[in-house]
Amino acid sequence: MEIKRIRKKLIDINKTMGWLAEELNISRRTLYRKLDKNDDDTIVKIKNILSGYRIK
Numbered sequence: 001m002e003i004k005r006i007r008k009k010l011i012d013i014n015k016t017m018g019w020l021a022e023e024l025n026i027s028r029r030t031l032y033r034k035l036d037k038n039d040d041d042t043i044v045k046i047k048n049i050l051s052g053y054r055i056k
Contacts (some may be wrong), residue, residue, distance in 0.1 A: 002043055003035045006050070013053040023049050 010020060021028040024045060034042040 006046060009050050
């Protein structure tokens with residue numbers, strides 16, 4: 001469920017999952033694996049990154 005909210009936020013700020021993976025310094029594949037496992041540490045990092053962007 002968390003991945004849907006993350007994707008919506010990325011679409012709103014016109015970014016991609018690949019961009020997010022680069023910001024976290026991990027591969028896109030690793031990002032998807034961590035999201036599938038509901039890795040709390042990664043989700044917190046993602047929320048911190050996305051909190052800096054305002055939706056127009």
